[in-house]
Amino acid sequence: MTFIPESITEEGSTAVLAIxxxxxKPLPGQKHEVLSGIVKHPVSAPLFLSFTGMTGDAQADLVHHGGPDKAVCVYDHSRYSSIEQLINRKLEWGAFGENLTVTGCTEEEVRIGDVFELGDAQVQVSQPRQPCFKLGVRYDYKELPVYFQESGHTGFYFRVLQEGEVGPASRFRRIRTDAVCMTILEANRIMHQGKQDVEGIRALLAIPALSDSWRQTLLQRLSKLESN
Structure with a gap:
């Protein structure tokens, strides 16, 4: 793999706005109790980032959320304004359950496998976020997960390569990328709209950094397509 040198990454082009x-906690308005960790609040002091997530953070559904491949959820703040217009309300940091609210990390800019320095830690992009119904429940707008999926503006997950302390003022910069690897936006297209795109599926599967859960889903899909 041919990596783009760190020197091409513009200093200051990425930043953490909130951790x-x-x-x-129980989601409101449900017939049966549904627990969710989607409601998150900014911290003012540094905390420890381990291989499975941040101190003080937890997920309720450990089948679909959390784990080493999804230790940190990331969302770019530039997406907030269009969603504020959609749901007609002002949003606060962490509005979509993300651990990191950032700038300079849109789905067009970030590639699976990209490595970032985050405070004392190092993290790697593992997969796009897959929006679930809890986003719609939180804002009483059931079409919101569909908006995320169809726009491709889902955010993404980091796995942790090196544990360390992180905080709101932590240095945050991309230190490794590969122009051959796929952007989050393109990966979303293949997963959600290009389900018959055999070549696209193969290209996505060829990325070593792809999370295991996405890999298994795509392998099953490819097997069915090739058997028809």
Whole structure:
């Protein structure tokens, strides 16, 4: 793999606006209790980032959320304004349950496998976020997960390569990328709209950094397509 040198990454082009954590709580308006960690709040002091996530943060559904491949959820603040217009309300940091609210990391800019320095830690992009119904429940706008999916503006996950302390003022910069690897936006297209795109699926599967859960889903899909 041919990596783009760190020197091409413009200093200051990425930044952390907020680090957000939260504990599982019942979602309102449900017939049966549904716990979710989607409600997160910014922290003012540094905390420790381990291979499975940040101190003080937790997920309720450990089948679909959390784990080493999804240790940190990231969302670019530039997406907030269009969603504020959609749901007609002002949003606060961590509005979509992300651990990091950032700038300079849109789905067009970030590639699976990109490595970032985050405070004392190093993290790697593992997969796009897959929006679930809890986003719609939180804002009483059931079409919101569909908007995320169709726009491709889902955010993404980091796995942790090196544990360390992180905080709101932490240095945050991309230190490694590969122009051959796929952007988050293109990966979303293949997963959600290009389900018959065999070549696209193969290209996505060829990325070593792709998370295991996405890899298994795509392998099953490819097997069905090739058997028809």
């Amino acid at each position: 957000n954590v939260g504990q599982p």
